[in-house]
Amino acid sequence: MASLLKELPSMSTILSLYASISGLSMLIRTILNEMIPRGMRDLIAKNFSDFFATYFSSDFTFIIEDRWQAVENETFRAVEVYLPTKVGPSTKSLLIGTNDTNNIFAPPKPGVPVDVKVVDFFQGMHFEWTLCEKEAKKYYHRQKKFFELKCKSNYREQVMQSYLPYISKTAAAILNNRETLNICTYDNEDSTWESTVFKHPATFDTLAMDPDLKKFIIEDLDLFVQRKDYFQSVGRAWKRGYLLYGPPGTGKSTLVAAIANYLRFNIYDLQLQGVRNDAQLRRILTSTTNRSILLIEDIDCSTKSSRSRDRNKNPKEDHDDDDDEGSDQLDNKLSFDPGVTLSGLLNFIDGLWSSCGDERIIIFTTNYKEKLDPALLRPGRMDVHIYMGHCTPAAFRKLAFKYLGIKEHVLFKCIEDLIQSPVITPAEVAQHLMKRGEPQVALQSLIEFISMKEAEMVEKNEAKKDEQEVIKEEVGKQDEKQSKILTTSAYLT
Structure with a gap:
């Protein structure tokens, strides 16, 4: 043992060797920096990094954010529905709660807390999920959420081809069989939809309506939900617009509730008066989910003028009525803000932005149909006009x-x-x-x-x-x- 220790180099020799290697490496780095352009150096460094990550690292991470480009990320939504069903003993904490304000004894539902790992197994593969948050852009005024999926690097193809499609199908089945619906209202401060349990007792069986009209509505809804392939074949967005008009108290809101209960669709109740401009309107509408009802009540109260763009009134009379604004601006602007236009709403319900989502019902209600601009009334925007009249x-x-x-x-x-x-x-x-x-x-x-x-x-x-x-x-x-x-x-x- 003593002889072995004598053969080891001394500390001064080791330090001297380290200094020589460090100096040589610094000399080589300086020469490379002088001789090789920066772009070439970055490319070499990236290739080395990818090489070591591929052959010496066995983990891979998928990032699934809550929004994909300009719309809600449907993959994120599917994972959000699916993952609470996989909470098990390995999960260190659990988020629970209920938004059923009608039943204080309703059992709490599980949720996934932020920064908590959830383990899942699929076809012999091991996966680890984590819900994360980070600061979003300023105009969102809220945290941006995303899921991290960690797995072995050789599972990447199976995740894309089998695992994620399985999650989407499972989530769709859960949503189709959900016991409770939600009604959502937009929170301008947090720039997000806030939801609560929707338990309206109205159904088509309890609806006091002309039997023939009721039958027509049910058949129209059934036909709509069954014709996804047809809408695609004719090049139209998979949506349906309804206008419910008639005097107050004739059951327009009750019919909306009956439609939601019949289709098992959530309701997004949009108050146009609170929307600042077209950009915010587009962001609000694209954050709604598929298989939902967008409800815009009292649409006639959201416009400054009840007159049509095709009016034949005397121009002088128009000028006298509208001293502060031109007639074109008057017809196209909505009352709550000069930046919000009628065309901004039309572009979502029947323009290019109407294709951002599937299987959606858009319902407008009004007490005065004659006040609406004809541009809103044509097919493709309000496909079905339903008069809710006096009691029959x-x-x-x-x-x-x-x-x-x-x-x-x-x-x-x-x-x-x-x-x-x-x-x-x-x-x-x-x-x-x-x-x-x-x-x-x-x-x-x-x-x-x-x-x-x-x-x-x-x-x-x-x-x-x-x-x-x-x-x-x-x-x-x-x-x-x-x-x-x-x-x-x-x-x-």
């Missing part, structure tokens, strides 16, 4: 069965005769039927209410007729006076 006999019978539990009564004929004229809405009928538990009393009260409304309508029409007569008489006097002036002027001439 068939709708009344549906409401009577739902609220009173009766299918026939001696007073039904009287009520059906009274509601032939458009004097009462389904909401008013439902409100009266809810007030009384006894069918006889409830129906008698409803008859009195309808009769009172009809009398008020007659009185209002008479007053309006008298007002028109007065106006007509005043116009006649003005015309007669003007005629006398012209006659006198002609005589003097």
